[in-house]
Amino acid sequence: MTEPPHGADASTARDAIESGDPLPGTGGFAGEVDGRLVRDVLGREPLYLDAASDGRDWRFEPTDLAEPELLDAGTVVEPDGARREVWSLPNPAPETDHEAAVDAVRDAVLTSVREPNSDGLAVAFSGGVDSAVVAAGAPEAPCYVAGFADAESHDVDAAREAAAAMDRDLHVVAFDHDDIERAVPEIVRATGRSNAMDVGIALPLYFVAERAAADGFDRLAVGQGADELFGGYRKVVDPAEDHRVDANTVRGATREVIRSLPDQLPRDVLTLRAAGVEPVAPLLHDRVVDAALGLPAELLATDEERKIALRRAVDGVVPDDVRGAEKKAVQYGTYAARELDRLARQAGFKKRMDDHVGQYIDALVAGEV
Incomplete structure (x- = not known):
């Protein structure tokens, strides 16, 4: 080829x-x-x-x-x-001037979110600081959020509040069980992944992208990378006491999480392309990565706050309530994981079974349920 x-x-x-x-x-x-x-x-x-x-x-x-x-x-x-x-991830010494470090993040982030041409662009918008700063860089682009149809999900609530605060046009994509059963095989075929975690994460991305494409947009701006680069995960706060990471320091744990991106990102990229849009991920631009890698632990995560430098960097760009908002992981905030589990149990794959949701997904792809 x-x-x-x-x-x-x-x-x-x-x-x-x-x-x-x-x-x-x-x-x-x-x-x-x-x-x-x-x-x-x-x-x-x-x-x-x-x-x-x-x-x-x-x-x-x-x-x-x-x-x-x-x-x-x-x-x-x-x-x-x-x-x-040929390339390995740079490992610069932490910046000791906190103001300079935040300024570097601000310049990199704002340059990157303002760079994409707005023609044909929509924004995946969950109401957190990541998607909010991406949306702030594309003020003319409509925003989309997904959530399960029979419940007002966390992401839909947060997106409505944030969109109102930012005076943005928001489209809510309500998905139901039929949508999940239709989309799962398409996601698995596109990504080559059928495990419950990957499919749960991919589902709301797929629904948002599918609706944006149906509305005539061929690109979707997403906030991918911010949690990894800027210390957004709880497990980096006290890594020495958290079994989910091997590192013993905040910077080491953050770096460990960043190095998980090469395995995660294909899922998202391939899901969005399968739904008919090209992903635009401004927070993963080299200039943002470079600024994030030099952050000291105090600007990444503490017991009181995570993504500290990013939140400070977008002060005045994103409303304070949105800038400080905490978010759930997309598969939980949209209820995609919950409803995937419900469908598995309704199909006879009980929780006592090993990997019952994964077994259900495999059966669904095979046309056996």
């Missing part, structure tokens, strides 16, 4: 390979450059090799490959099949 790289032109990718610069000023890239296959340092664009063909066949998505293997982030595959790590 020969196709220009996604996410950057060939010359930019070529220069990054030759220089070894892991953050060359892009939003990520993957593809073929001079006969070499590449995937950027954070894996913001997916690229799959076919293990059944000794890696000679490849695609941007796993569909149609006999044994799809996600290429490791930061890797170049030479024409002879040899693989080498």
Whole structure:
């Protein structure tokens, strides 16, 4: 397969390979450059090799490959099949000037969210600081939020309040059990993933993207990356006491979480493309990553607050109530995970069974329920 790289032109990718610069000023890239296959340092664009063909066949998505293997982030595959790590995540010393660190985040974030052209652009909007700053950068773009139809979900409530505070046009996408049963096989086919966590996360993204596409938009701006880059997860607050991370410091745990992005992002990218839109993720631009990597622990997460630098950076850009709002993970805030579990149990996959939701998903994809 020969196709220009996604996410950057060939010359930019070529220069990054030759220089070894892991953050060359892009939003990520993957593809073929001079006969070499590449995937950027954070894996913001997916690229799959076919293990059944000794890696000679490849695609941007796993569909149609006999044994799809996600290429490791930061890797170049030479024409002879040899693989080498070209880029690794920078590890700068923490910035000691807190004001300068927040200013750097502010400049990087605001430049990035204002950069995308607004033509054909909609915003996935959950009412938290991440999606709010993305929306602030695209003031003419309509905002979309998903939630289960028979209940006012946390995300819908938060999005309504935030949209009112920001005077934004909000479209609520209400999904029901029929929608879930229809979408799950499509998501699994597109992403190659059928585990309950990935499908639960993908469902609301799919519904928002599907509605935006039906309304005539071909790009969807998302807030992906902010939680990882800026210390948004509870597990980074006291990592020495949290079994979910190996690191013992806030910065170490944050870095550990950032390094999970190359595995997570293909799910989101492929889900959105399957629903008919191209993802736009301004908070994952190299300039934002660079600013975030230098943050000290005190500007990442404490017992009292998380994403500290990001919240300070958007002061005056995002309303205070929205800037300080806490959010649930999308699969819980939209009730997607809850209703997926309910459908599994209704289909006879009881909680006492091992991975009952995963078994239900496999049966649904196979047409057995």
